Every structure is written in structure tokens, then in C-alpha cells.
Amino acid sequence: MQKEIVSYCISDVNILTLACIKFRQLLIKSGNVCPYTEAYTIASSCNKLFRRNFLKADTIGLIPRQGYRYRDNQSKVAIQWLLWEEKVRKINIVHAAKQQEIVLGGLPVDGYCAETNQIFEMMGCFYHGCVKCFKNDRDKPIRKHLVKINHLRELGYEVVVKWECEFNKDKDSDVRKYVSEHPLAHFTPLNARDSFYGGRTGNIKSYYKVKEGEKINYIDICSLYPWVCKYGKFPIGHPKVLVGEDCLKLDLTQMEGIIKCKVLPPQNLFHPVLPIKLNNKLMFPLCYSCAKGFTQEECHHVIEDRAFVGTWVVDEIVKAWQMIIKL
Structure with a gap:
């Protein structure tokens, strides 16, 4: 044997x-x-x-290591100033909060408006040697930046310069309110991986007694992942990045992509639609505060406490909208 x-x-x-x-x-x-x-x-x-x-060249867009927005280090005050200049001048300025800094004449610039051919430079008082704020050890940094500004002007650009201390001094209540509420100044950039929430299981009812004439069906869904890979949608190329007010007129039913936004779910869904990761758990909440505190009682939170921010595939948002979730 x-x-x-x-x-x-x-x-x-x-x-x-x-x-x-x-x-x-x-x-x-x-x-x-x-x-x-x-x-x-x-x-x-x-x-x-x-x-x-089989994969053709230049089909899949590799996401830059630093993402599509805030790829360059730029101070918070510089972003605030550029956002205010956009509002006052009623123009569109390309800067790091939207994508990456523009390079002109071989030099990176804080902001650039193609329509007006204007370059915007925020001079940080410490790093650029402000003569008002720093009396000593300022000659080398300020000289280097003045050479940059003169070079850009020689190339035909109009260069608008603002010192950090001057902008802080000019900030009135309108400026502070505008920049404090602007989404570009506070929300972190969208990270595509945040839209991946992984698989999930949920036991809706542990025991159910069949009524007369009823049938219970058992459904086992097999090979869902390879089926989606074969028949589902995949993004190709690089995306068009839209931020802030550019998103207000979008028809999400006519587009594909990933969206980061703040949502307010209704309070009467038995099966919530949008997931978030909270307290190291995957949740489908109807109230952010209740989910965060593991509250088991009736929700009495106000709108601001119920809403939450997340990143989802547009298809999920469209479905959520159909379930009367407010964006």
C-alpha cells in the first residue's frame, strides 16, 4: 500500500x-x-x-507621482493671492492649485494668464528678501528674483509682482471671506486611489421566516471582477482637471471620470449608496457625525454635521443623485 x-x-x-x-x-x-x-x-x-x-502606445495615462494638482510647492498665501487676482481681474490664472506651475522662458512662474499675457509672482518675504521685513542677508535672494523678473519682461510678458507682507496688509474682510471659502485654498487634491473602496459583504437580515407562498432564492455571483474587466469601462489617456466653479455647470450623466465633492445623503435610505472610509472601517453612512461616533440612536444632527467629503467614480454620484443625495 x-x-x-x-x-x-x-x-x-x-x-x-x-x-x-x-x-x-x-x-x-x-x-x-x-x-x-x-x-x-x-x-x-x-x-x-x-x-x-495588444495595448497600443500612449493609451493608458500614467498619473504623475505628485498628481495633477499641487504638483509644485507653492505657499498657501500665494494661492490665496492668485485666487483673489482671478476674481478682481475676472480672468483665468493657471497655477499649482489647478495643475502645475507654467514654465515660461525656462523659468517656473507662480501664475500665468494666457489671455492677457500676464505673469503673476508672489514674493515671499523670507525667501525673496523683503527690504521692509528683513534688513540683513537679503541681497542675494532678492537679486536672483529680480533677474528672473527682468528676464520675463524682456521676453514680452507683463509681470505682476506682490510681496507677501503687502498682501497680508491689504487683506480686508471681503478678501479673507473669499479665500477662506474657496475650495482650491483648502481641499486637498483628488487622489484617484481614494475612489477604490475594495470589496464588501453585508448581512442585511440574519434570520427570515418564510411566509406562505414565498420563496427564498440563493444567488452566488462568481467571477465578477474578470467580468467587469472584460465588459466594463476603463479610462484612457489623461483627464481634464476641473476645479471649483468650473464644476457647477457639469452634466455628470454625460461624462466619465472621478469626482471629489461634498455630499448630503437623505435620511430615509435603507441601502445607502456612497461609501467612505472612517474609523478604519468601510461605511455607507447617511450621517457623517453618527458614523464617526458609532451612534445607534435617531439622528438629530444639522446639515453641516451630516454631510461628508469623498472621492467616487462619477457613475456612483449619478446613482446617488437619483436617490436624492444633495451635492
């Missing part, structure tokens, strides 16, 4: 070895991919084969 067991095991290993060798040969022949040296799962092997043989 023991001899037969050993013989069976040896035969089993030999068959598996031959199968693995044949599988490797077929995959190399059909897709030029070795499943043992280049990948370790069927999924990764298929992914490698697809990318190597």
Missing part, C-alpha cells in the same frame, strides 16, 4: 511538471511571456501578455 502511495505521488508530480513546462511553452509561443520569471499568477501573466502584445 505504501509503495502504491509513493508511486502515485511521483506520477502526480511528473504530470504536473510536464503540464507546467507545456503551459510555459504555450504562453511564450502565443504571447512572448514566461509565467514563471515575469509573473507569478494567471492574472499577472495575462496582464503582461495584454500589455506586451
Whole structure:
């Protein structure tokens, strides 16, 4: 008996070895991919084969390491000033809060308006050597920046310069209110990975007694992920970034993408739509404050305490809108 067991095991290993060798040969022949040296799962092997043989160049947009907004270090006060200049001048200024700093004449600039050919430079008092705020050790930094400004003006640009101390002095109640409420000055940039919430399971009812004439059906959904990969939608290329007031006139039913926004769910949904990650848990709340405090009682929170900010695929927001969730 023991001899037969050993013989069976040896035969089993030999068959598996031959199968693995044949599988490797077929995959190399059909897709030029070795499943043992280049990948370790069927999924990764298929992914490698697809990318190597079928994916066209410049189809998938690789998200920049720093994202699409705030890719360059820019002070908070500089963003506030640029936002106020946009409002006062009624123009569109490209700056780091929207995407990345524009490079003109080989030099990065804080803000640029193509329509007016204007460059906007915020001079931080400490880093640029303000003569009013710093009497000593300021010559080198200010000289370097003046050379930059003169170079840009020689190229034909109108350069608008503002010192940090002057802007802080000019801030009246209107300016402070505007910049304090502007979404670009406070909300962190959208991170596409924040829209991934992973799989979830939920036990809606632990026990149900069947009534006369009723039937209980058992549904097992298999291979949902590969089905979505085959028949679902995938984004290609790089996105168009819209922020703040640019989003007000959007028709979400006619677009694809990812959105970060503040939502106010209704209080009467049995199955909430939008998930958030809170207290290291995946939740589908109808009230942010109740979810945060694990409240089990009736909700009496005001609107400001119930609403929450999150990142979701546009399709989820459209569904939420159909369920009367207010954006």
C-alpha cells in the first residue's frame, strides 16, 4: 500500500511538471511571456501578455507621482493671492492649485494668464528678501528674483509682482471671506486611489421566516471582477482637471471620470449608496457625525454635521443623485 502511495505521488508530480513546462511553452509561443520569471499568477501573466502584445502606445495615462494638482510647492498665501487676482481681474490664472506651475522662458512662474499675457509672482518675504521685513542677508535672494523678473519682461510678458507682507496688509474682510471659502485654498487634491473602496459583504437580515407562498432564492455571483474587466469601462489617456466653479455647470450623466465633492445623503435610505472610509472601517453612512461616533440612536444632527467629503467614480454620484443625495 505504501509503495502504491509513493508511486502515485511521483506520477502526480511528473504530470504536473510536464503540464507546467507545456503551459510555459504555450504562453511564450502565443504571447512572448514566461509565467514563471515575469509573473507569478494567471492574472499577472495575462496582464503582461495584454500589455506586451495588444495595448497600443500612449493609451493608458500614467498619473504623475505628485498628481495633477499641487504638483509644485507653492505657499498657501500665494494661492490665496492668485485666487483673489482671478476674481478682481475676472480672468483665468493657471497655477499649482489647478495643475502645475507654467514654465515660461525656462523659468517656473507662480501664475500665468494666457489671455492677457500676464505673469503673476508672489514674493515671499523670507525667501525673496523683503527690504521692509528683513534688513540683513537679503541681497542675494532678492537679486536672483529680480533677474528672473527682468528676464520675463524682456521676453514680452507683463509681470505682476506682490510681496507677501503687502498682501497680508491689504487683506480686508471681503478678501479673507473669499479665500477662506474657496475650495482650491483648502481641499486637498483628488487622489484617484481614494475612489477604490475594495470589496464588501453585508448581512442585511440574519434570520427570515418564510411566509406562505414565498420563496427564498440563493444567488452566488462568481467571477465578477474578470467580468467587469472584460465588459466594463476603463479610462484612457489623461483627464481634464476641473476645479471649483468650473464644476457647477457639469452634466455628470454625460461624462466619465472621478469626482471629489461634498455630499448630503437623505435620511430615509435603507441601502445607502456612497461609501467612505472612517474609523478604519468601510461605511455607507447617511450621517457623517453618527458614523464617526458609532451612534445607534435617531439622528438629530444639522446639515453641516451630516454631510461628508469623498472621492467616487462619477457613475456612483449619478446613482446617488437619483436617490436624492444633495451635492
